[in-house]
Amino acid sequence: MSGHSKWHNIQRRKGKQDAERGQLFTKLSRDIYHAAKDGGGNPDTNFRLKVALERAKANNLPADSISRTIAKATGTLAGVHYEEILYEGFGPEGVAILLDIVTDNRNRTAADIRHIFKKRGGNLGESGSVAWxxxxxxxxxxxxxxxxxxxxxxxxxxxxxxxxxxxxxxxxxxxxxxxxxxxxxxxxxxxxxxxxxxxxxxxxxTTPVEVSTEGEEMVLDLLETLESHDDVQNVYTNASFEK
Missing domain, CATH: 3.30.70.980 (YebC, transcriptional regulation domain)
Structure with missing residues (x-):
């Protein structure tokens, strides 16, 4: 993707920090939950679950956590209900941002994400405002x-x-x-x-937006802050950064 190098490197660094804080485990568990809920608990017949399990194991998510998450998703264990939402917004310099959200409280998450955008020079958009x-x-x-x-x-x-x-x-x-x-x-x-x-x-x-040297720090700060939120699974942007 445009701007992939710099943003990708930041994501890798943030991923290591998330693991230290336990946030990575939360996100991995949510990936497993939704994969199992949508396609069943058998990775042999559920490719999305297979991929989620491979990532979880590669990042040392405990086996008992994996088992409990699959059990919750498939209804064999009482647990929290999560829903998956796609959020759309604009950052500084008009860059477009898509967020994969998994949350057990839609209202709380919406308020959090709206606050992050507003505080860092962006705004949370309506459905369809960015996805195109x-x-x-x-x-x-x-x-x-x-x-x-x-x-x-x-x-x-x-x-x-x-x-x-x-x-x-x-x-x-x-x-x-x-x-x-x-x-x-x-x-x-x-x-x-x-x-x-x-x-x-x-x-x-499909439509990269070049970020100026002056605006780079603001855009990256917004992307990093969004990525570190517990309910954000993935951050996508059309921001293109100078090499």
Whole structure:
């Protein structure tokens, strides 16, 4: 995404801080909860849950926490009801921001997020005010190509598997898919020996907004603050930062 390098590096740093504060565990648990609630508690038949469990285990989320979360989601254990919401807003310099929210109290979360935007030079928008500036995409990041060579072999395999494009990302090669083809492409690639470092459905900007040097600190402060909120799962922006 535009501005990916700087924002991606900030997210990685913030992710480590979240883990130290316990916020990362909360977000991982919510990912598992919603995946299990929507598609059932079996990762063999629920790809979204499989991805959530892989991330949880990679970040050392305790096994008993994982089991309890799945039990709550599937109704075998009484627990809190979470709902998933997409928030839209504008930051300084007119940058667009999308937020994946998972909350057990919609009113509380809305008030919190509205306050964060207002205090940092932005505003929470209405539904549809920002989403049109993004496209929903699947992104598969490769850890290993197996016996394939970078270039024509990989491109041919990816396209044959149903992918839309291949690009070089911060962590290496990324394969881009339509949301409805995400699971199929992943399965096809893995069946040919490719190893994935990460796989996610994300929002990618279609209309990048260049952020001035003067406005960079304000925009990044807003993005970081939003990302650190307990109810925010993911932050997407069309902000493009100078290298």
């Amino acid at each position: 500036m993004f496209q929903r995409k699947g992104v598969l990041s490769l850890a290993s190509l197996g016996e394939l060579e970078v270039g024509d072999d990989l491109l041919a395999l990816a396209l044959e598997a149903g992918a839309e494009d291949i690009r070089s990302g911060e962590e290496g090669i990324e394969i881009i898919t339509a949301p409805e083809d995400f699971s199929k492409v992943r399965s096809n690639l893995e069946s040919h020996g490719l190893v994935l470092a990460d796989a996610e459905l994300t929002y990618e900007p």
